[in-house]
Amino acid sequence: MSGKVAVVTGAARGLGRAFTEALLKRGDKVCFCDVDVQQGKQTENELKKNFGDDNVQFLPCDVRKDEEFKDFFNRVIQKYNTVDIMVNNAGIMNENQWRTTIDINLTAVIHGSLLAMNHMKNKSTGGGLIVNVSSLAGVMPVSFCPAYTASKHGVIAFSRSWALHPELKKNRIKITCLCPSFADTDIIKGTDDKVHGPKLARMVMKQYGLMVTDRVTEAFLRVLDDADNNGKAMMVTPKIMDYHTFHDPKL
Numbered sequence: 366m367s368g369k370v371a372v373v374t375g376a377a378r379g380l381g382r383a384f385t386e387a388l389l390k391r392g393d394k395v396c397f398c399d400v401d402v403q404q405g406k407q408t409e410n411e412l413k414k415n416f417g418d419d420n421v422q423f424l425p426c427d428v429r430k431d432e433e434f435k436d437f438f439n440r441v442i443q444k445y446n447t448v449d450i451m452v453n454n455a456g457i458m459n460e461n462q463w464r465t466t467i468d469i470n471l472t473a474v475i476h477g478s479l480l481a482m483n484h485m486k487n488k489s490t491g492g493g494l495i496v497n498v499s500s501l502a503g504v505m506p507v508s509f510c511p512a513y514t515a516s517k518h519g520v521i522a523f524s525r526s527w528a529l530h531p532e533l534k535k536n537r538i539k540i541t542c543l544c545p546s547f548a549d550t551d552i553i554k555g556t557d558d559k560v561h562g563p564k565l566a567r568m569v570m571k572q573y574g575l576m577v578t579d580r581v582t583e584a585f586l587r588v589l590d591d592a593d594n595n596g597k598a599m600m601v602t603p604k605i606m607d608y609h610t611f612h613d614p615k616l
């Protein structure tokens with residue numbers, strides 16, 4: 366039994382919900398947020414039935430809103446006294462709303478990581494893990510969703526840069542990324558046909574295959590269990606489950 370306290374953003378459904386369930390199964394306590402309050406409450410009820418009232422809590426929060434996000438994070442600390450694992454998962458894909466895409470997929474991931482770092486370095490027990498959900502689109506170009514792809518590249522660049530910081534090492538804080546290819550969640554359904562070129566997107570998706578969420582959860586748990594995950598990006602596709610090799614210039 367792990368017995369840690371975890372935060373998962375955007376976990377009313379999809380991968381966030383799957384990560385929440387996986388953490389609860391390990392014996393962690395999880396506080397999750399979402400902008401979709403109705404779905405969040407429904408998920409909370411279902412999870413409480415399976416994992417116990419005290420172990421899981423939903424709080425409404427739009428991670429784009431700085432004060433709301435800060436308040437959500439503080440309320441988790443008030444309830445559980447600590448945060449050991451922060452999963453910045455909330456994300457959208459909508460090339461028509463490219464600013465909002467950057468706000469949620471990148472800016473809020475930066476904010477969530479900083480909230481977690483500030484807490485983790487000040488807590489008496491010290492240490493913690495931040496898992497930032499990027500995408501396979503974080504390590505390669507994707508023609509039908511350039512803004513989404515930029516946001517996911519940004520998540521990896523931010524996480525790898527902080528991972529090098531001596532202050533994180535001193536405080537035993539690790540920061541790592543998860544990079545799934547297509548997985549069967551609602552994000553796949555909610556795309557705007559005009560911008561993405563649905564034919565191309567569907568063709569690419571057919572070529573890559575669609576993973577069940579359990580496969581992504583397996584990769585998530587592998588990252589959690591790996592002591593050597595700092596600054597890494599775990600790719601998960603129907604065929605691959607391995608860290609990406611970065612070719613940084615040797616100056």
Ligand SMILES: NC(=O)c1ccc[n+]([C@@H]2O[C@H](COP(=O)([O-])OP(=O)(O)OC[C@H]3O[C@@H](n4cnc5c(N)ncnc54)[C@H](O)[C@@H]3O)[C@@H](O)[C@H]2O)c1
Pocket residue numbers: 374375376377378379380381398399400401426427428429454455456457469498499500501544545546547548549550551552553
């Ligand atoms: N499903 C895939 O194919 C896939 C592949 C790679 C990466 N990802 C990433 O995984 C993450 C989860 O996506 P998913 O596939 O579960 O999609 P999803 O649409 O099923 O879930 C996303 C969740 O985030 C919530 N959310 C959106 N905006 C929010 C906000 N401003 N504040 C709080 N919550 C918000 C949504 O309400 C939803 O519950 C995203 O970051 C996505 O980019 C998904």
Ligand SMILES: CCCCC/C=C\C=C\[C@H](O)C/C=C\C/C=C\CCCC(=O)O
Pocket residue numbers: 458499500501502505506507508545546547552553556561563566567569570
């Ligand atoms: C039919 C619409 C599909 C839209 C897909 C929606 C969301 C997907 C989000 C994932 O994060 C994307 C994951 C991986 C994309 C990576 C590679 C695609 C390769 C593109 C190419 O080969 O041109």
